[in-house]
Amino acid sequence: MKSPDPARRSETARRAILTAAIDLVGEVGYPKLGIEAIAQAAGVGKQTIYRWWSSKGALLFDAFLTFAGEGEAAALPDTGDLAADLKLVLRATADEFGDPRQDLAMRAMHVEIVNDQALAAEYLERLDGPMRERKAERLRAAVRAGQLAGDVDIEVAVDMIWGPVLNRWLHRTGPLTHEYVDQVVDTALRGLQPR
Structure with a gap:
């Protein structure tokens, strides 16, 4: 046996x-x-x-990463249409934030990250840092393709595109709809395109 x-x-x-x-x-x-x-x-x-796990927050963060598929996310789509690619990604983000099963867990995780330096460092290393690099690389590809101005500050551009979505969800300042995220993309890209 x-x-x-x-x-x-x-x-x-x-x-x-x-x-x-x-x-x-x-x-x-x-x-x-x-x-x-x-x-x-x-x-x-x-x-x-x-x-x-060192804390309830660390446990919840690990649960979130496990069920979200840590390490499985590939590069952002690059079909050659930057606006369409960004809208696809932000619509999926809005849908994820709108999932009632995940909403409370993600909100709790964000509170813990704000209040726990060790957890914030882990969040940066395991989730935010790698995701931010994927976002930045998609925008760098758009610069190389002439879809964005060559002098765009990529870090600021990432904040401009993804920041409003997180802010609206986190602070509940309005509905997080596909129409809203489409408008975020359109507004951001108008200001980032080459002149």
Whole structure:
């Protein structure tokens, strides 16, 4: 008889914990989300969670990355039509932000990132930094293709295009619709195009 593989057991427990965290934050909200409740829902001991994650925020961030497919995102689309490519990406972002299952978890994660320097550094390294580079590379390709002015500050351009979408979602200043993100792209590109 073959003995159980501890790595497989660990991965099974890890996935159960991450799933429980996402499910519970959607049910009870982040302030009421507790490690004990996550452990109970996942069928593990609290010590297992504390051994693998330094905080509730770190656990939720790991859950978010796992279910969002960390490391799986490819380069942004480059069909030759910059506006269409950016609208496609921002519409998908708006849809993701509008998903009720993910909304509370993502909001909670953002609060933790603001308040926890270690988690902010991890967010920059594992998610924001790589995604920002993909966005910047798509804009650099547009500069090379003559679709954007050669002297465009790429870092500022990334902020101009993606910043309003995050801001509207985070602060609930209005509906985050496809029409809105299309307007963001059109407005930003008018100011960034070569003259």
